[in-house]
Amino acid sequence: MDTEILARIQFAFTVSFHYIYPPMSIGLGLIIVIMEGLYLRSGNKIYEQMTRFWIRIFALIFGIGVATGIVMEFEFGTNWATYSKYVGDIFGSALAAEGIFAFALESGFLGILLFGWNRVSPKVHFFSTLMVWLGSMFSAVWIVVANSWQQTPAGYHIVGEGMNARAEITDFWAMVFNPSSIDRLSHVWIGSFLAGAFLVMSVNAWYILKKRHLEIAKPSFKIALVIAIAASLAQLFTGHQSAEGVANNQPAKLAALEGHFDSLAVADMYLLGWVDKEQQKVSGLGIPGGLSFLIHQDFVTPVRGLNSFPVNERPSQVNAVFQFYHLMVAIGMLLILLSIIAAWMWRKGRLFETQWLMKAFVWAVILPQIANQAGWFAAEMGRQPWVVYGLLRTSDAFSRTVTANQVLFSLILFTLVYLVLLVLFLYLLTQKIQHGPDVHGHSEDSSVHSRRENPLMSKK
C-alpha cells in the first residue's frame, strides 16, 4: 500500500476512535449541568449523588477524549504536510482559537469539576461544570468550522501555484460562517446530546431492570429522556438543513448520498438499498422522486447526477457513501421512535415497568455512536476526491517525505494503543457502573439537604 492510502486509513482510524468520546463529553456535560443545577436549586441529595456519579464517568470519557485528540492536532502536520501548508492560514486560525478559547477553558475548569467538590462553594463548582461544558461546546464550534470550510470554502483567495499554492484568508467571518458551518455545527451538537442522553438512559435503564439505585436511576433517566426527545426531533430539522446545504453546495456528494447517476432522471430517495456502480442503478426500497421533491419541491424535476461530473471529480465509493448515509438516517428515525414511545409510556405512568423498553434502552447506547460515525463517514467520503472541496485533492495533500513504512509503523502503533485503551475504557466503565452512585456514608448527616465540608461556605 502507498503512503496516501495508509495516511488516509490512519487518519480515519484515529479520528473515528477519537470521535467516540467528545460527543459523549458534550452530551453528558449538558446533563451534568442540568443535574447539578437542580441540586443547587433544590439542595436535594439525590441530585448531588447523581451529579457526582456522572462526573466520575465524565472524567473517564473526557480523559480519553483529550489523549486521543492531541493526536489529531499534530496528524495534520505529520501526515498531511501539503494540506497543512495549503490551509494553514485558515485552518490554523480556527485551531488556535479552539485551543485558547475552548480547550483551555474546559481543561482549566476540569480540575475544579473533578477535585474541587470540597474546596470551592457549590456555586463556584456549578460554574466550573458549566465552563467545562461550554468549553466542550466551543471546541466543537472551531473544529466543525474548520471542517466545514473544507466542504464549502469561503472567505479566502488562492496565492501561489502548483505545490506552493495556498489559501489565504480574505474575510474571517465569511470563513467562519461559510455556507455549511451552521447546519453542520447544529447537527454535530445535537448528535452529541443524543450520545450523552442515550448513555445516561442506558445505564439507568440497566439499574432499573436490576432494581438498583432506583431513587437515583429514575429521575436521572427522566432528565436524559427529556433531552433525547427534544434532540432526536431537532435532529430531523438540522439533518434536513444539512441535506439541503449539500444539495446546494456539494451536488456531487448529494448524488452519491442517494446513488443518483443520471442527470436527466427524476431522483429517488431511499430508505435502504444497494448501489450497483457498474449498472449505475440502486436496488432498494424508497420514495420515487423523493430527492427531486427535497430539492425542487416537486416529484418530476430531474436532479444533477454523478455522470455529469468528470470521473476524477466525484466520489468513487458511491455505495459506501450511500450506506453510511442511510444508516445514519435510519438510526435517527429509530431514536425518535424510541424516545416517543418512552414519552408515551411516561405519560401513562408505565415507563419503568415496561421491561422490553428498558432492555431496548440498555442497548440503544450504541445507536447514536453508530449514527455519529456513519454521518461523518458519509460526509468525508462524499467529499472525495477532494480534501478541500474543489480546491485541493486528497492525493496531493499528504506528506511526501514520510515513507509508507513509517506510516505503517505508526498505524500499527495506534491500533495497538487504541485497542488497549478501548478495552480499559470498557472495563473501567463497567466497573463504575457496577459500583453505582455513592450513597454517602456520613451517617450523622442523613437529612435530605446535604451540607458539604466547605471552607468557603463555613467562613460565614
Place this chain on the structure above:
Amino acid sequence: MFLGIDYTTWWFLVFGAVITGYAILDGFDLGAGALHLFLKKEESRRIALNAIGPVWDGNEVWLVIGGGALFAGFPIAYAAIFSAFYVPFMIFIVGLIYRAVAIEFRSKETGKWWRASWDFIYFFACTTVTLSLGLMLGNIALGIPLDVNREFAGNWLDFFNPFSLLVAVTTLALFMMHGAIFLTMKTENRLFAKLTLLAKNFTIFFVISFTLTTLYTLLYVPHLSDQIRSKPVLFFLPMIMVLAVANIPRQLTKGHYRAAFISSAVTIATLLLTVAIEVFPYLVYSPNNPANSVTITNGAASSKTMELLLLIALIGTPLVGLYTAFVFWTFKGKVKLDDMSY
C-alpha cells in the same frame, strides 16, 4: 508593525512564550512522572499523583495551543517540522496518551499488580515524552536538512546525534529537578524531606548534563553560540540562568520551596530564550543548504491571519491566565487525599 516590531516577530514571541509556558507547566508534571519510581510507598505515589492531578490536563493544553500557534502563524514550519519528526513525534504522542491514561486508570483498581503496572507505564511514558521532546529540541537547534519545497530531505535516524541526545538527557534532568521542586511545595513530613533531597540531587544531575551539553556545543556546534558571541550584552542570559540554578539548592535549604520553584522556572525560560535567540530568525534551519531554510518571514501565514491571531491571543491570553491562576489558587497548599482523589 506594533512598537517597531512586525507582526510575524510578535507571533514568534507569542509562540515562544506558549512553548515556554508549556515547558514550565507540563515540565513539572512530566518531571514528577519521571521521578515517580523514586517514591516507594503507595501513599507517597498517590500524593505525588494528586499534586499534579487537578492541573496536568490544563498544562498539557499549552502544547495544544503551541501546536495551533505554529500551524496558524507558520504553517510551512509546522508542515516541515512534524513530517520530518514523524517517528520521534509518534513516540512522543503515544507517550502523552499513556501518561494521561496512567494517571486516570491507576486509581481505578486497588490490586497491587494493577497499580505497579500503571506506575511503571506512567514513569516510562513521562520519561519517553521528555526525552523525545529534548531530542526534537536538540535537532531544531542543530538544524534539519530541507529540500527546495522546504520539506525534510534527511534520514530520521540522524536525529539520534550526540548533540541532540545530550539535549534530551539535559531536558530530562531539568524536568526531574523541576518536578521534584514542585512536589516539595505539595508534600509534608518524610515525603517532603525525601523530595527535598531528590530535588538537590536532580539539580546536580542537571548541572552536570548541562555543562557537558554546553561544552559540546562550544566545541562542535559553534553556530549555536554566534549570537551571544557577537552581542556580548546577551551574556546576561546565561548569567541569569547560572544564578537561578545556583539559587535552587540555597532556597531549598532555607525551606523556601516556592522561591526554588520560581528559580527552576526561570532556568527553563532562560534556556529556551537562549535557544530562540540563537535560532532566530530561522524556524527550521537547513544546514545542508541554508537557502532552503524556513524563516519567520518565508514560513509565515498572511498578514491578515497574523493580525487575526494576535487579536485572538490578545483576547484569549488574559482569560486563560485568569482561570489558570484561579485553578492553581484553588488547589494551592499541601495535598490532602479525599474521596475524589486519584
